[in-house]
Amino acid sequence: DPVLVWFRQDLRLSDQAALAAAMREGPVIPVYILDDAAPGEWKIGAAQRWWLHHSLESLAKDLEDRGSRLILRRGNSAEELERLAKETGACAVHALSHLEPWWRNAERAVARRLPLHLHDGALLLPPECLKTGGGTPYRIFTPFARAVMEHMPPAKPMPAPKRIDGPAKWPPSERLSGWGLLPAQPDWANGFAKEWTPGEAGAAKRLRDFDDEVSGYDPARNLPSCEGTSRLSPHLHFGEISPAEIWHRVSGKGEGAAVFLKELIWRDYAHVQIWVMPEYGSKNARGTFDNMPWRDLREAKGDFAAWKLGRTGYPIVDAGMRQLWATGWMHNRVRMIAASFLIKHLLIDWRHGARWFWDTLVDADYANNSVNWQWVAGSGVDANIFSRIMAPLVQSPKFEAADYIRQWVPELAQLDDKVIHDPDAYDARPRDYPAKRVGHRQGRERALAAYRHVKR
Numbered sequence: 001d002p003v004l005v006w007f008r009q010d011l012r013l014s015d016q017a018a019l020a021a022a023m024r025e026g027p028v029i030p031v032y033i034l035d036d037a038a039p040g041e042w043k044i045g046a047a048q049r050w051w052l053h054h055s056l057e058s059l060a061k062d063l064e065d066r067g068s069r070l071i072l073r074r075g076n077s078a079e080e081l082e083r084l085a086k087e088t089g090a091c092a093v094h095a096l097s098h099l100e101p102w103w104r105n106a107e108r109a110v111a112r113r114l115p116l117h118l119h120d121g122a123l124l125l126p127p128e129c130l131k132t133g134g135g136t137p138y139r140i141f142t143p144f145a146r147a148v149m150e151h152m153p154p155a156k157p158m159p160a161p162k163r164i165d166g167p168a169k170w171p172p173s174e175r176l177s178g179w180g181l182l183p184a185q186p187d188w189a190n191g192f193a194k195e196w197t198p199g200e201a202g203a204a205k206r207l208r209d210f211d212d213e214v215s216g217y218d219p220a221r222n223l224p225s226c227e228g229t230s231r232l233s234p235h236l237h238f239g240e241i242s243p244a245e246i247w248h249r250v251s252g253k254g255e256g257a258a259v260f261l262k263e264l265i266w267r268d269y270a271h272v273q274i275w276v277m278p279e280y281g282s283k284n285a286r287g288t289f290d291n292m293p294w295r296d297l298r299e300a301k302g303d304f305a306a307w308k309l310g311r312t313g314y315p316i317v318d319a320g321m322r323q324l325w326a327t328g329w330m331h332n333r334v335r336m337i338a339a340s341f342l343i344k345h346l347l348i349d350w351r352h353g354a355r356w357f358w359d360t361l362v363d364a365d366y367a368n369n370s371v372n373w374q375w376v377a378g379s380g381v382d383a384n385i386f387s388r389i390m391a392p393l394v395q396s397p398k399f400e401a402a403d404y405i406r407q408w409v410p411e412l413a414q415l416d417d418k419v420i421h422d423p424d425a426y427d428a429r430p431r432d433y434p435a436k437r438v439g440h441r442q443g444r445e446r447a448l449a450a451y452r453h454v455k456r
């Protein structure tokens with residue numbers, strides 16, 4: 001009997017434990033189901049729909065090259081898998097396990113209807129493997145990272161199969177072009193294709209290119225003007241490459257590689273946190289933050305819109321927000337600065353910022369996004385202290401962001417290195433660049449006053 005392989009955020013053929021196990025059992029039917037109901041408010045955002053379209057196209061082609069096919073369906077995951085099993089006589093489903101709360105629910109629903117075999121491989125380590133001395137999952141990063149290191153390296157990645165046998169008769173598939181994943185006019189995603197090649201081959205190429213640069217990762221990773229980071233995040237989110245593959249490729253290549261792999265461990269850490277607390281994306285991990293008097297979004301509407309558009313009057317923040325809009329990605333240092341600015345200088349609830357990122361990032365990831373927003377807000381389990389307020393006008397020269405600002409804020413491109421971080425301070429602000437929405441000191445004082453409600 002044939003076996004179903006249920007692809008989700010693991011759109012690859014190499015190091016794909018579900019595919020490998022299914023192939024040992026019988027002819028394989030690879031399936032992708034677009035399930036927009038299961039995630040509820042966390043259904044895939046607009047930028048990621050663009051990515052998903054191209055990634056599925058690439059996966060379908062890779063399967064066809066191996067004598068197989070990708071069957072596309074839309075609807076409730078469990079119902080669709082059951083329907084496919086009836087249509088094809090398939091006797092089991094294989095899948096990688098995923099920790100997003102909606103995927104865990106969907107897995108339970110599938111398992112009630114069909115024999116479901118879940119496999120590891122989305123993370124460096126399955127979360128059950130790591131417990132503190134007290135027998136609970138780790139909530140603090142540093143001891144977590146130390147514990148992960150004791151289990152490294154992960155198992156050697158498996159190569160992609162050369163041929164994948166399918167059933168005698170294939171079930172019908174929907175057409176990808178009918179799913180409307182690509183933006184209608186105006187095509188706001190036309191800058192994406194210059195930056196990204198979704199799919200397994202694109203991911204492998206990113207890793208090869210980055211491999212040559214990894215020794216310089218630290219300190220280059222902190223400088224938004226350099227391409228000092230891997231840009232593997234959307235590929236990792238969609239599982240076009242396994243973290244184990246990255247580990248084996250990079251480890252042992254000096255101090256830069258060690259710092260980089262620690263970032264990869266942050267990804268595992270964030271996933272453990274949503275596993276422990278599935279509402280991490282919508283609830284303060286520290287309950288005392290429920291007392292924070294955030295500004296009402298109706299009153300703060302103009303400020304929120306200026307932040308989204310990259311028109312806050314703070315060049316480094318605006319450059320980041322415009323990079324996000326144009327490419328679906330933002331440099332990590334700038335994500336921290338832009339998020340901190342929204343939360344503290346504008347006193348807008350982190351959840352509004354996290355939602356905007358959800359819709360605009362090609363790497364939007366429930367675990368990484370929620371945990372990092374709460375880290376910046378100070379409301380996370382292991383988080384920055386709220387009262388340590390980042391000063392964007394200090395961060396910008398410190399991390400040499402002048403060229404980055406020139407690239408993304410063309411109104412400021414003529415300003416020299418000294419002036420560009422804060423043109424107001426030198427009376428050099430061009431007329432088409434907005435004044436600051438709020439002064440640094442004023443924003444800082446308002447934030448600290450609000451924070452007193454949390455400490456009380």
Ligand code: FAD
Binds near residue numbers: 234236
């Ligand atoms: P590299 O520096 O090359 O790192 C390699 C990989 O390690 C990344 O691809 C990522 O998978 C992982 N990683 C790196 N930093 C972190 C981190 N702080 N937390 C968790 N994993 C990390 N990352 C996402 O993948 N999706 C998100 O939705 C997301 N939202 C964020 C929101 C905010 C407010 C902040 C401050 C950070 C967010 N990050 C998110 C984390 C980080 O900014 C990105 O992972 C990183 O910028 C991706 O670029 P890269 O692949 O070049 O990173």
